[in-house]
Amino acid sequence: MSDALYEAFSLVFQFKTILWLMAGVALGVGLGAIPGLTASTGIALVLPLSFTLDIAASLGLLIGLYKGAVFGGSISAISFATPGSPDSAATVFDGYKMTKSGKGRKAILMALYSSVTGDAASDIVVILVAPSIALLALQFGPTERLWLMVLAIALLGALSGRHLAKGLFSAAIGLFLGTIGADPVSNVARNTFGQDWLRDGIHLVPLVIGIFAMSQMIEQGLELVRRKRVVQEATAKLGDLFGKNTEGLSFREYLSAWREMGIGIGIGTFIGTLPGLGATVAAFLSFGIAKQLFPKKKIGEGSIYGIAAAEAGNNATVGPTLVPLLAFGIPGSATAALIGAALMLQGITPSPRMFQMYPEVIYALFIILILGNVFNLAIGRFFAFFYARLGQLPGEILVPTIMVMAVIGAYAARSDPYDVLMMLGLAFMGFGMRKVGMPEAPLIITFLIAPLLEQNLRRALLINRGEWGDALFGSPVAIGLAGGAVLLLVVTMRMNMGSRLARYGREEKEESAGGS
Known part of the structure; x- marks a missing residue:
């Protein structure tokens, strides 16, 4: 263990690794400040680049970008009421009102400090908890892992909004x-529709670039006129953020929000460990609870306390989303899935055996998580007000530039023109999914889970000599996980049906009231 820790320090504390970590944070904050560009979009764009780096530099780039982007979304939310990503939507309520009252500088500083506080506290929890969960996961056989993945898929569907x-x-x-591709056992092509170029399956890089980056740019391109008008209306208000004479944030004011930050840290850490919920839910839940508990602080009316709760909540999910990835090989969010994909591109499959086979990588990851907060604080403090201007970039320049980057990234992974065609096709599919309200995260996560799911099913069948009953229900843990998946689906269906009936009843009452 001491040798692995020493090797991890030698991997991280290199000029190249530190440089890529700083570059990741700087890029992430900048991308987060641009409405429509999320952490997933940024990681999808740089995933081909991470493949060319060593493991420590790759993790530094991706985790730095992740941390920076989650905070960066609050900059545009505070500046002109347009959150850089859904994660920062709850920050709009207080942040934009403070900007209109000439306290934009104070709002952005509160967002920065509470973001770093929440992120750092949750990272410590991850470092303490993840190894213990991984030890538990090592006791699971193929049958238990199979049902754990089924439970994760059921949870993803249950937590995907009102429409299960x-x-x-x-x-x-x-x-x-x-x-899609060749069967892992018999090597027979399946689901290829007679296309030889699909025999190797769909490559991960064009998939994530198409679903996340290019599809968002198609959507953003169709909304250029509306976005331009919003930015033009906000231009005059941005001046309040940059004046040195405007009101800043004192250390006493930062400490006075410890209760709200504590709520955000607790909720964000818990929600981050659950696959599918994500930072948006953590931010709104933290904001709502703080508002209910402290009505005298006027949260939602232009208060630093609402910003503290929301930003601590969404940033506290960053580290914990990696817990199910490291412990069970199941990504906790779309962004964690992309980080898992980067590990797989480096030849490391996320699983509990990582702690045994690659302890130096795990320790390096933990060190990068902590260092990322330091750089997030420094870079965010230095560039936050400059990045606020990035939201004013004309869409006519921004959207085509990112589209070109997406095409280059899809081609660069394997130098295969079919990957570009696949990326474009998946981009339009992702755009259609957005239009009908279908979440993309379950698609990416189950795409990564599918090979592991099949692998564990086949192992279970081999161990039990083809007996399906024993392969699927051969232990009390497997039966419990299977029952949990079924129960989760049943409860979710009943809750969705109840909410629909309640909504239908309210609509009928409104119609009858309007008619009378």
């Missing part, structure tokens, strides 16, 4: 895409 079917359908698409 859409979340599960997205997960089903991901499972289907994961089966």
Whole structure:
């Protein structure tokens, strides 16, 4: 263990690794400040680049970008009421009102400090908890791992909003895409539709670039006129953020928000460990609870306390989303899935055996998580007000530039023109999914889970000599996990049906009231 820790320090504390970590944070904050560009989009764009780096530099780039982007979304939310990503939507309520009242500088500083505080606290929890969970996961056999993945898929569908079917359908698409290519045992082509170039399956890089980056740019391109008008209306208000004479944030004011930050840290850390919920839910839940508990602080009316709760909540999910990835090989979010993809491109499959086979990588990851917060604080403090201007970049320049980057990234992974065509096709599919309200995260996560799911099913069948009953229900843990998946689906269906009936009843009452 001491040798692995020493090797991890030698991997991280190199000029190249530190440089890429700083570059990742700087790029992430900048991307986060641009409305429509999320952490997933940024990681999808740089994933081909990370393949050319060593493991420590690759993790530094991706985790730095992740941390920076989650905070960066608050900059545009505070500046002109347009969150850089859904994660920062709850920050709009207080942040933009403070900007209109001439306290934009104070709002951005509160967002920065509470973001770093929440992120750092949750990272410490990850470092303490992840090894213990991994030790537990090592006791799981192929049958238990199979049902754990089924439970994760059921949870992804259940937590995909009001429409359970859409979340599960997205997960089903991901499972289907994961089966395209040669069978891992018999090497027989399947689901290739007679196309030889699909025999090797769909490559991960064009998939994530198409679903996340290019599809968002198609959507953004169709909304250029509306976005331009919003930015033009906000230009005059941005001046308040940069004046040195405007009101800043004192250390006493920062400390006075410890309760709200504590709520965000607790909720964000818990939600981050659950696959599918994500930073958006953590931010709104933290904001709502803080507002209910402290009505005298006027949260939602232009208060630093609302910003503290929301930003601590969404940033506290960053580290914990890696816990299910490291402990079970199941990504906790779309962004964690992309980080897992980067590890796989480096030849390291996320699983509990990582702690045994690659302890130096795990320790390097932990060190990078902590260092990333330091750089996030320094770079965010130095460039936050400059990055606020990035939201004013004309869409006519921004959208085509990112589209070109997406095409280059899709081609560069394997120098295969078919990957570009696949990326474009998946981009239009992702755009259509957005339009019908179907989440993309279950697709990406189940695409990564599909090979592991099949692998564990086949292992279970081999161990039990083809007996399906024993292979699927051969232990009390397997039965419990299977029952949990079924129970989760049943409860979710009943809750969705109840909410629909309640909504239908309210609409009928409104119609009858309007008619009378």
